[in-house]
Amino acid sequence: MPAPTLDRQPAGSPDEAALQQQFAATIAADRRIEPRDWMPEGYRKTLVRQVAQHAHSEIIGMQPEGDWLLAAPSLRRKAVLLAKVQDEAGHGLYLYSAAETLGADRADLTDKLIEGRQKYSSIFNYPTPSYADVGVIGWLVDGAAICNQVPLCRSSYGPYARAMIRVCKEESFHQRQGYELLMTMMRGTDEQRAMVQESVDRWWWPSLMMFGPPDDESPNTAQSMAWGIKRHTNDELRQRFVDMTVPQAQFLGVTLPDPDLAWDEESGHWRFGAIDWEEFKRVLGGQGPMNDVRIARRRAARDDNAWVVEAATAHARKHEAVPA
Amino acid sequence: MSEVTAAGGHGAVPTGPEVPVEPRPRAVRRDWPLYEVFVRGKRGLNHVHVGSLHAPDAEMAVDAARDLYTRRNEGVSIWVVRAADITASSPDEKDPLFAPSGDKVYRHPTFYEIPDGVPHI
Numbered sequence: 001m002p003a004p005t006l007d008r009q010p011a012g013s014p015d016e017a018a019l020q021q022q023f024a025a026t027i028a029a030d031r032r033i034e035p036r037d038w039m040p041e042g043y044r045k046t047l048v049r050q051v052a053q054h055a056h057s058e059i060i061g062m063q064p065e066g067d068w069l070l071a072a073p074s075l076r077r078k079a080v081l082l083a084k085v086q087d088e089a090g091h092g093l094y095l096y097s098a099a100e101t102l103g104a105d106r107a108d109l110t111d112k113l114i115e116g117r118q119k120y121s122s123i124f125n126y127p128t129p130s131y132a133d134v135g136v137i138g139w140l141v142d143g144a145a146i147c148n149q150v151p152l153c154r155s156s157y158g159p160y161a162r163a164m165i166r167v168c169k170e171e172s173f174h175q176r177q178g179y180e181l182l183m184t185m186m187r188g189t190d191e192q193r194a195m196v197q198e199s200v201d202r203w204w205w206p207s208l209m210m211f212g213p214p215d216d217e218s219p220n221t222a223q224s225m226a227w228g229i230k231r232h233t234n235d236e237l238r239q240r241f242v243d244m245t246v247p248q249a250q251f252l253g254v255t256l257p258d259p260d261l262a263w264d265e266e267s268g269h270w271r272f273g274a275i276d277w278e279e280f281k282r283v284l285g286g287q288g289p290m291n292d293v294r295i296a297r298r299r300a301a302r303d304d305n306a307w308v309v310e311a312a313t314a315h316a317r318k319h320e321a322v323p324a
Numbered sequence: 325m326s327e328v329t330a331a332g333g334h335g336a337v338p339t340g341p342e343v344p345v346e347p348r349p350r351a352v353r354r355d356w357p358l359y360e361v362f363v364r365g366k367r368g369l370n371h372v373h374v375g376s377l378h379a380p381d382a383e384m385a386v387d388a389a390r391d392l393y394t395r396r397n398e399g400v401s402i403w404v405v406r407a408a409d410i411t412a413s414s415p416d417e418k419d420p421l422f423a424p425s426g427d428k429v430y431r432h433p434t435f436y437e438i439p440d441g442v443p444h445i
Contacts, residue, residue, distance in 0.1 A: 036412075045341075045345045046339065048345040049345055050329075050339060052345070053337040053338075053339070054334060057334035057337070058334065061334060083395075086391075090391075090395065094375060094392075100358070100376070103347070104345065105347035108348060109347075112344060117343070117344055119338050120334075121336065122336065122337075123334065123335045124334075141334075145334045145335070148330055148334070148335070162375075170396075209335075210330060210334070210336060211330045211335075211336065212328050212330035212335075212336030213336070218327070218328070218329055220327050220329065220339065220340075221329065224329065234329065280336075284328065284336070284337075284338070312380040312384060313355070313356070313380045315381075319381060319383075320381070
């Protein structure tokens with residue numbers, strides 16, 4: 001128990017320097033910032049960008065796998081996929097809630113997404129032509145997301161950290177269902193094994209790109225790490241993902257499409273080949289295979305379902321007007 | 325190319341100052357209130373705040389909270405309350421509101437020194 005302090009803090013509204021000092025002390029002690037705390041404007045804005053774009057990625061992320069909902073090969077696989085896609089919607093909503101505690105507005109964020117003024121992860125701009133893609137997305141894409149997201153459970157911003165704890169618990173199911181699906185296919189026919197390999201060939205490099213440009217091209221990483229809203233650099237997380245995934249690929253019996261992939265005894269890490277950052281920039285810049293489709297569908301979901309929102313509002317108003 | 329980081333969870337996205345963050349009031353079409361959601365994990369426990377959501381009324385807020393916050397048996401009971409109806413203390417922990425408990429260490433059992441030899445106390 002700390003010694004009792006009998007001298008009272010002087011009352012009165014502290015000036016901005018004192019607030020800044022209090023904020024810095026909270027961060028330095030690895031405690032959490034909560035919505036009604038004073039925070040620097042740059043911290044708030046960076047977090048809104050980060051959380052909103054994370055939310056957008058979850059919502060758009062429903063689409064690539066959602067394409068397989070009606071074509072899944074069994075009732076079991078259909079139920080699993082439906083639960084997974086529903087989780088992605090839930091993750092998006094937890095995150096929009098967190099963004100709203102920072103003064104953002106969910107409907108407005110959706111508009112910004114549809115207008116292309118805010119982005120979502122480039123990974124969702126790739127198509128899913130094969131059912132094996134459902135398994136590979138769970139294994140690689142959700143595996144990469146877990147690498148990114150687990151450290152965010154310790155984000156210095158309380159509502160975001162709490163949302164990430166819920167998300168991470170659920171992502172674990174996503175990755176495992178994907179890996180199990182792939183194991184089942186690998187135990188099947190030659191044709192099924194070829195499907196898995198073909199899908200891995202397409203998704204491996206985009207999965208590595210998910211971690212973002214190399215550290216020397218990420219000038220703001222230092223600030224975000226100082227604020228406790230980013231916990232590891234892009235390259236650190238990418239390396240962690242590769243080290244985690246290579247043994248899983250070996251167990252599965254697939255080949256990762258990188259001739260330079262090699263175990264480095266000295267460092268205890270898997271070394272991998274050069275990433276095509278031009279492709280990353282193209283896809284992020286709107287030139288990916290599915291960018292237009294994703295946004296068009298999100299726009300249609302908003303506009304075509306507007307009547308549901310109106311009907312629910314009208315229903316609520318009607319019941320409000322009738323005395324109980 | 326602008327600043328891109330993977331700090332947004334599912335993958336790298338632009339995070340530079342060109343990405344707008346401030347809401348535009350006229351763009352907001354919906355006037356559904358914000359509800360805070362509380363879930364009782366199991367019998368014998370308190371309801372605990374789990375998050376928030378927008379809904380047109382309280383009844384639909386409960387339905388939405390069930391789908392959003394209890395997809396895996398996380399709860400046996402849900403409360404929703406309009407965020408606007410919550411009255412809160414000041415966020416500043418050093419607020420004088422809490423000061424009177426800070427200096428009353430004698431309210432804690434560890435304030436009292438009891439010799440090790442005394443059993444069951």
